[in-house]
Structure formats: C-alpha cells, structure tokens
Amino acid sequence: MSDAPPVAARALVKRYGDIVAVDHVDLTVERGDVFGYLGPNGAGKTTSLRMLLGLIRPTSGTAQLFGRDPMLVGARALDGVAGFVEGPRFYPYLSARRNLELLADFDDDVPRSRIDEVLELVELRDRARDRFGRYSHGMRQRLGIAASLLRRPQLLLLDEPATGLDPGGMRDMRQLVRRLAGEGITILLSSHLLAEVEELCNRVAIIRSGRIVYEGRLDELLRSAGSSYRFVVGDAERARAVLLAQPGIEDVRTEGDGLRVHGDERAIGAASVALGQAQIEITALVPQTATLEELFLGMTEREAAA
Numbered sequence: 001m002s003d004a005p006p007v008a009a010r011a012l013v014k015r016y017g018d019i020v021a022v023d024h025v026d027l028t029v030e031r032g033d034v035f036g037y038l039g040p041n042g043a044g045k046t047t048s049l050r051m052l053l054g055l056i057r058p059t060s061g062t063a064q065l066f067g068r069d070p071m072l073v074g075a076r077a078l079d080g081v082a083g084f085v086e087g088p089r090f091y092p093y094l095s096a097r098r099n100l101e102l103l104a105d106f107d108d109d110v111p112r113s114r115i116d117e118v119l120e121l122v123e124l125r126d127r128a129r130d131r132f133g134r135y136s137h138g139m140r141q142r143l144g145i146a147a148s149l150l151r152r153p154q155l156l157l158l159d160e161p162a163t164g165l166d167p168g169g170m171r172d173m174r175q176l177v178r179r180l181a182g183e184g185i186t187i188l189l190s191s192h193l194l195a196e197v198e199e200l201c202n203r204v205a206i207i208r209s210g211r212i213v214y215e216g217r218l219d220e221l222l223r224s225a226g227s228s229y230r231f232v233v234g235d236a237e238r239a240r241a242v243l244l245a246q247p248g249i250e251d252v253r254t255e256g257d258g259l260r261v262h263g264d265e266r267a268i269g270a271a272s273v274a275l276g277q278a279q280i281e282i283t284a285l286v287p288q289t290a291t292l293e294e295l296f297l298g299m300t301e302r303e304a305a306a
C-alpha cells in the first residue's frame with residue numbers, strides 16, 4: 001500500500017439541480033484515525049460518503065482512497081476499503097450466514113472460516129441461522145459491518161451506524177467501533193450526535209449545508225467552543241447575581257431546576273467559592289458537553305465578530 005492517506009477528498013462538489021448537496025468539501029483521514037463526520041440531517045454526509053465509495057460521480061473535485069480515485073481506476077480503488085451508506089442490503093428471505101456465504105463466494109480470497117470470525121466479532125453467531133428479514137435494525141447494522149469485514153479492510157466507511165438504534169444497540173455499536181479501531185482499522189463514521197463522535201473519534205470534520213465548517217482535533221474544537229457547567233443551588237435568583245458579578249463568567253441562563261453557566265474551569269472554581277461565601281448552597285455542579293447546535297452558534301458568532 002502507498003503512503004497516501006486512507007481518505008483524501010479535495011474540493012468535492014455534488015449538485016442535484018439547484019441543490020448543492022456537497023459544496024467544495026476537503027477531507028483528510030489519516031491512518032489509525034477514528035474520524036467523525038459530523039453534521040445535522042441533510043448536511044451532505046451520505047452524499048459525501050457515496051462519492052468516496054464511488055457510488056455516485058462528483059459534479060467536480062476528486063476523492064481518493066489510499067491515493068486511488070474510484071472515478072479513474074474503478075473498483076480497484078476499493079481494495080482494502082469497505083462500508084455502506086444508509087443501511088446494508090441483504091436478501092431478506094435468506095439467513096444471515098447464507099447472505100455472508102454468497103458474498104464470500106464472490107471472492108476467492110475469502111475463506112469460509114472467515115464467516116464465523118466476522119459473525120463472532122459482531123456478536124451475531126447465535127443468530128446466524130435467522131432470516132435477515134427478521135433481524136432488528138441493530139442486528140442489520142451489525143451484519144452490514146460483518147459483511148464489510150469479510151475481506152479484512154484497512155478502511156471502513158460507516159454512515160450513521162448507531163442512528164435509529166435503542167440505547168442498548170447504540171452502546172453495542174460504539175463498543176464494536178472501538179474494537180475495530182483497536183484492531184488497527186481506520187474508520188470514517190458519520191453521525192449527527194456530537195456526544196457519539198466525542199466518545200469514539202480522535203478527529204472530526206463538521207459539515208453544515210454541504211460545507212465543512214471545521215476540520216481538526218476534537219479536543220481543540222471543544223476547548224474553543226467554551227466550556228459550560230450546570231449549577232443546582234439553593235437560591236437561584238441570588239446565585240445568578242453572585243455568578244454574574246464574577247470575573248470570567250460569561251453567561252448565566254436558567255435551565256430546568258438549575259443554572260447553565262459559561263466560563264472556564266478556573267472561573268467556575270472561583271465562582272463556586274463566591275457562592276459559598278454568600279451562603280448559597282450548591283447541591284450539584286456538573287460539567288456540560290456542548291451540543292452540535294451550540295457549536296454552530298459559537299462558530300456563527302465568531303464569524304460575525306471576525
């Protein structure tokens with residue numbers, strides 16, 4: 001394999017009539033990344049992944065996988081690459097195992113023993129005889145990943161793998177992603193949940209209305225987003241006045257039975273001492289994760305200020 005990065009998209013554009021679904025997207029995924037492609041519904045995630053997988057032709061721009069462009073070299077660009085968008089496709093009336101056997105038979109390099117291995121990896125070995133049509137959404141997603149793993153890929157592209165799953169299914173999916181990353185597979189996964197990307201990914205690109213608004217390390221993004229804390233206090237009205245008088249406290253908002261306070265760690269520490277001195281009881285102080293919407297708001301405000 002070349003030294004080229006697993007994914008390199010440059011000025012990738014996809015138009016559908018008047019809609020610009022993907023608007024000059026640059027993406028670089030490095031070896032070993034668990035890369036989060038984060039954006040709200042309709043942002044252009046699936047369309048981007050379709051272009052990366054060579055399923056649709058870009059209007060302009062290029063996409064390369066390990067240095068190979070599927071538009072130029074065809075299926076060969078997908079050597080060592082696997083994945084699916086918007087849910088995997090299988091024959092509903094055949095068992096999960098039979099579906100995998102059919103896929104393995106397409107390919108001389110995949111021994112039958114690999115089928116048991118991948119079923120084991122996604123924890124479907126006990127259910128391998130069930131028809132695919134009877135599978136739950138979570139089991140379908142996991143079987144999709146099992147199929148992707150048959151050929152031992154080095155890069156896995158997953159389109160919102162945990163979306164639509166119940167909490168248990170989400171937890172299983174996240175564990176699976178972590179396990180695969182631990183085996184050295186580079187992963188690009190899309191999501192509309194910041195918390196999910198935060199839990200799994202080291203690097204992230206945020207897409208909004210077809211455009212990348214951030215690409216880089218996740219920890220730096222969260223730092224730049226500014227931290228916030230939730231205070232639950234005895235006397236919210238008095239607490240608000242005390243907090244607002246503190247240096248470094250940027251914003252105090254009522255949220256449910258508490259106060260959402262924006263400020264860095266040191267300011268929050270000083271503020272909690274000030275509350276104590278004012279004889280205001282703190283019953284809870286919890287660091288909060290920014291939501292995707294808050295990140296966007298911060299970005300828009302910074303753009304407006306620039």
Ligand SMILES: Nc1ncnc2c1ncn2[C@@H]1O[C@H](COP(=O)(O)OP(=O)(O)O)[C@@H](O)[C@H]1O
Nearest residue numbers: 016019021039040041042043044045046047048
């Ligand atoms: N085949 C298509 N024809 C017309 N518009 C499309 C098509 N596919 C996607 N779009 C539009 O492109 C935008 C991005 O869609 P998509 O990539 O599916 O977003 P995401 O996966 O982030 O939810 C949306 O406005 C969607 O309606």
Ligand SMILES: [Mg+2]
Nearest residue numbers: 045046047160
């Ligand atoms: Mg999508």
